[in-house]
Every structure is written in C-alpha cells, then in structure tokens.
Amino acid sequence: MSSEWEEAIERSTRNNVPEVWRMLEEHPYLESTRVELRKAKLRVLDNLDEFIGKTMEAVTKSGGVAHLARDAAEARDIVDRIIGGREHIILSKSNVAYEAGIRQHLRDRGKDVWETDFGEYLLQIAEEEPSHIITVALHMTKEKFGRELHRNLDESINEDSTPAEMAAAVRRFLLGKYDTAEVGITGANAVAADTGSVALVENEGNIRMTSVRPQIHIAVTGIDKIVPTLGDAFKEVMIQAAYAGSYPPTYINVTTGPSSTGDIESQIIRPATGPREFHLVLIDNGRMKAAADRELREALLCIRCGRCYFACPTYRVMGKEWGKPPYSGPTGVMWNAIVRGDSSAAHMCTHSAGCREVCPMDINIPRVLEYIKYTDFKKMEEGGKK
Numbered sequence: 001m002s003s004e005w006e007e008a009i010e011r012s013t014r015n016n017v018p019e020v021w022r023m024l025e026e027h028p029y030l031e032s033t034r035v036e037l038r039k040a041k042l043r044v045l046d047n048l049d050e051f052i053g054k055t056m057e058a059v060t061k062s063g064g065v066a067h068l069a070r071d072a073a074e075a076r077d078i079v080d081r082i083i084g085g086r087e088h089i090i091l092s093k094s095n096v097a098y099e100a101g102i103r104q105h106l107r108d109r110g111k112d113v114w115e116t117d118f119g120e121y122l123l124q125i126a127e128e129e130p131s132h133i134i135t136v137a138l139h140m141t142k143e144k145f146g147r148e149l150h151r152n153l154d155e156s157i158n159e160d161s162t163p164a165e166m167a168a169a170v171r172r173f174l175l176g177k178y179d180t181a182e183v184g185i186t187g188a189n190a191v192a193a194d195t196g197s198v199a200l201v202e203n204e205g206n207i208r209m210t211s212v213r214p215q216i217h218i219a220v221t222g223i224d225k226i227v228p229t230l231g232d233a234f235k236e237v238m239i240q241a242a243y244a245g246s247y248p249p250t251y252i253n254v255t256t257g258p259s260s261t262g263d264i265e266s267q268i269i270r271p272a273t274g275p276r277e278f279h280l281v282l283i284d285n286g287r288m289k290a291a292a293d294r295e296l297r298e299a300l301l302c303i304r305c306g307r308c309y310f311a312c313p314t315y316r317v318m319g320k321e322w323g324k325p326p327y328s329g330p331t332g333v334m335w336n337a338i339v340r341g342d343s344s345a346a347h348m349c350t351h352s353a354g355c356r357e358v359c360p361m362d363i364n365i366p367r368v369l370e371y372i373k374y375t376d377f378k379k380m381e382e383g384g385k386k
C-alpha cells in the first residue's frame with residue numbers, strides 16, 4: 001500500500017462519512033424513499049423479461065431507438081453501427097461503458113474520444129484505471145492531479161495549484177470538446193420502463209452537455225437499471241446522490257427520446273434544438289443469469305453510490321487492486337463475478353460486514369460474497385469427483 005493511497009483514502013473517507021450522515025439527518029424522507037426504491041427494483045428483477053420489453057417499447061414510442069446487447073462485444077458492435085464514420089465523441093462517466101470497453105474500442109478505431117467527467121478525464125490523460133465506482137480518481141491526491149495536468153494539459157498547473165485552478169484548466173479544455181462533438185455517450189442511473197426515460201444525476205454539468213450538445217445521444221447501461229416508473233427513477237437518482245454524499249445534486253437529467261417541440265399547433269415535432277437521435281443500449285452481460293439466482297440477484301439492486309467502499313477494511317488496504325476496474329471494492333467484487341465470471345476477489349473478503357451496515361439498498365454483501373465462495377468450492381469439489 002503506497003502512502004499516497006493511504007492519504008487519498010483517508011481524506012475521502014473523512015469527507016464522505018460525515019457528509020452522508022449530515023444529509024440523512026437534514027432530509028429524513030430519504031429513509032422511506034430508499035425502502036420504496038428497493039421494493040420497486042425487486043419487482044423488476046421478478047419480471048425482468050417483461051420490464052425489458054416494456055422499456056424498449058416505451059423508448060420506441062418516444063422516438064428513440066432501443067437496443068439489447070447480450071454481451072460487451074455486441075454492445076460495442078451496436079455503438080459502432082450508430083456512430084458510423086463520425087469522428088468526434090465525448091463520454092460522460094459510465095461504468096457500463098467501461099465494462100463494455102467502449103472508450104478503448106473507439107480509440108482503437110482512430111476516433112477522437114474524450115471523457116468529460118473531471119475524474120475520468122484525469123484517468124484518461126494519466127492512463128490509469130478507476131479506483132472507486134463514483135470517485136473514480138480517488139487514489140489520486142490533489143498533488144498528483146497537479147502533476148498530471150502539468151504534464152498533459154497546462155504547464156502553468158503544478159502540484160501547488162489550488163483545486164479551483166486545476167478545475168478551471170480542465171474546464172477550458174472540455175468546453176472546446178463539447179463544441180466539436182458529434183456523438184455523446186452517457187450511462188444511466190435509472191431507466192423508467194413506463195416512459196422509456198433515462199435519468200442521470202450529476203454535479204459537474206458534463207452529463208447535461210454530453211447528452212444535449214452533440215446531435216446523437218447514446219445511453220449505455222445495464223438491464224439492472226430498469227425501474228417500473230419515472231417516479232421510481234427519480235427515487236433512484238435521489239438516493240444515489242444522497243448516499244454518494246452530494247444531496248441535493250446540482251443536476252438531475254431526464255431524457256425521453258430525441259429533442260422535440262410542441263410549439264407549432266401543438267404537434268410534436270422531432271428534432272428541435274437538441275439531439276436528433278437518441279439510442280438506449282441495454283446490456284445483459286450476465287445480469288439475466290444473476291437475476292434468476294436467488295442469492296446473486298441482490299447484487300443487481302446496487303445503485304452505485306459507493307458508500308460500502310469507505311466501510312470496508314479490505315478495500316482500504318487494497319484499493320483498486322481488490323477486484324478489476326471499474327468493479328473494485330465490496331460491490332465491485334460481486335459485479336466481477338456477474339459480468340466477468342471472475343470470482344477470485346470474493347475470497348479476499350474478511351467479512352467485517354461494514355458494507356452491509358451502510359448500504360442504502362440493504363444488500364447483504366457479505367452473504368453474496370460467501371455464496372460466491374461456496375459456488376466456487378462446490379465447482380472444485382465436483383471437478384475433483386470427475
């Protein structure tokens with residue numbers, strides 16, 4: 001464990017833990033909202049096929065195009081077909097796009113691709129992997145940020161620069177990228193089955209810009225992000241923001257199909273000023289199988305708030321080495337087993353159960369990890385009998 005990592009995790013924990021407690025005390029209705037959200041998400045898992053069908057139908061009805069990818073390779077093919085010969089692409093942070101290897105794939109094809117989330121942008125220029133599901137550059141101290149920006153973006157920035165000076169340098173660069181981007185790729189915090197709407201929560205404004213400035217918006221996400229209604233989608237973004245430590249969020253974005261206007265004789269005309277195309281790419285990649293498993297399905301309730309990371313002694317020691325980015329930490333270890341079939345990190349869990357105590361979705365993470373271990377041992381035993 002490097003001393004830089006120790007310092008970084010210590011600073012982030014010190015910021016996150018009191019902030020979440022303060023917000024929960026100030027907004028007590030969040031407690032009942034998170035309980036309702038868990039119930040709504042379980043309803044979807046009980047009827048996943050039906051909800052996928054409803055969501056795709058609703059997207060089509062709103063003038064968008066819905067795609068269902070069985071795995072990461074199929075998702076990359078779909079994105080390729082949508083982008084075609086277009087060259088300039090911007091991305092807002094998406095764990096599922098990372099899982100599907102979309103940024104790297106597009107860069108390998110010679111496209112001009114830029115992450116617009118500050119942390120992701122830093123990782124891109126530093127050629128490093130995310131260390132936390134929300135605060136992706138959590139392993140980097142302010143000083144490290146300064147050194148990377150000095151080397152890759154702006155020589156006037158260094159490790160003594162203030163966070164505001166660093167943010168201003170990144171902002172100048174990204175504003176130029178928004179002007180030229182032809183395609184914007186986002187993830188989704190939630191997808192409403194009744195309306196086909198995608199809900200996204202953020203503070204930086206980059207998701208709003210990525211989903212509105214380019215003429216084509218592609219939202220790439222997992223089928224686990226489907227919730228029954230738009231009301232449930234709002235619950236998910238509220239709870240995600242609160243337990244991530246930023247409530248109220250600066251922006252909640254909702255996209256339902258391409259841009260439209262009803263100003264001419266109340267007829268809905270598409271497009272208006274914003275994107276003329278909206279695509280939703282839903283990815284299975286092991287989720288369907290997990291939903292059918294009574295134990296593993298709990299992991300699909302995760303809303304990626306990242307709170308369990310701060311309560312986990314194994315993660316605090318190992319950082320992103322525990323799991324495989326973007327899925328490290330307690331939730332990431334469950335997710336590696338689901339989307340990559342890689343259960344090795346589960347065996348390093350010490351079962352402190354701090355993660356279970358803090359999870360807003362009441363996921364019994366230690367139990368899921370114990371079940372993953374049990375499944376491994378059973379396979380080994382069966383293999384030995386042959």
Ligand code: SF4
Pocket residue numbers: 133243301302303304305306307308309330331355358359360361362363365
């Ligand atoms: S497992 Fe729970 S605490 Fe951890 S990221 Fe998911 S919802 Fe948040």
